Amino acid sequence: MHDIAVRDEALRLLASGFSISEVSRQTGVSSSTIGRWRDLPAHDLPARSTCPRCAPQPCSPTPASSYAHLLGLYLGDGHIVRCRKEVYQLSIFCDDNWPGLIEEAATAMAQVMPTPAVGRRRRNGCTEVKSYWKHWPHLFPQHGPGKKHDRAIVLEPWQREIVTAHPEWFVRGLIHSDGCRAMNRVRRVLPSGVHWYEYPRYMFKNESRDILALCGEALDLLGVAWRFNNRNEMSVARREAVELLDCYVGPKY
Structure with missing residues (x-):
């Protein structure tokens, strides 16, 4: 069947x-x-009886770590659209420069809900990782009309429990979608002349203040020091904070 x-x-x-x-x-x-x-x-x-939120006794998606990862990817570079006959399409857009991230997104999507098939579609400079299912909005109740930064993004209690238990996977999804790990190069004029030095740092940029706040809360749970660079960008630059975040995220690949 x-x-x-x-x-x-x-x-x-x-x-x-x-x-x-x-x-x-x-x-x-x-x-x-x-x-x-x-x-x-x-x-x-x-x-269909495989939606954990539609069960007589609703439960959280499993594996919880994969869901936390997929939630971060969705809030960063994903969306849900309604198709025919009440079917919804969940899409995560991944830069073609990072094939490993494309595979991670497809794996997380398949692990969270193994029932629907996960497909890939080549776009201009990126790959759309997608899956069709009637119940995607139940797993991502942040879905709604318009852009995410134009509406409130608030986690349901069961989502917050998952993120609290697996903040490293949630942050990984956010940074691998709307963030990066890059080398910061600084110029200093000293009595001995001009000196340059560089150091790695993480950045996460998003127009939604709610999503920025969720990222900050997850970093706090991990004990990673961070600060705002500007109104829509967060930075992790202290050496010990970068080293700690390297254990959970690391460079894109």
């Missing part, structure tokens, strides 16, 4: 104009099954 997410993807491809044989080739499902899906009303299919 095929997963409902596979059926949803097949129907999406059919609606986009692909033939049954082409959809069969892309999904690995037989043409006869795809034809049945096309003609079978959705209410005749068994209801």
Whole structure:
């Protein structure tokens, strides 16, 4: 029996104009099954029961560390859009210069909710890691119309519990999406002449004050000293703080 997410993807491809044989080739499902899906009303299919937030006793997504990582990626460079028939698409946009981060994003997405297939789509200079599922907004209730910095971003209690337990993974997701580890070069004029020195530092930039605050709270939990460079950018520059954050994040790869 095929997963409902596979059926949803097949129907999406059919609606986009692909033939049954082409959809069969892309999904690995037989043409006869795809034809049945096309003609079978959705209410005749068994209801999906794998959403942890829709269970009779709602619980948190697992593994919790992967969810914390994916939440950081989503708040940094992700979004959710509504597609046909109440299906939602979760997308994380990853710079093509960092193939390791693309794989991390795909792995985190697959681990949090193994049911829907995780796909990749090449964009201009980046790769969109995406998955279709009806319940993504339940796992990311921060989803809403417009840009994130134009609306309040507040974690639900169950999300805050996960971030508190795994702040290192949450920070990793934030910095690997909207941050960086770079060398800072400083010029000093001394009596002996002009001297240059450089040191590594982390930076996280985001237009949402709420997301910046969440990043700061997670860094505090890790004991990492940080400060604001300007209104929309945070910096971790002290040697011991950088060394500590290197244990959890490190350079992009």
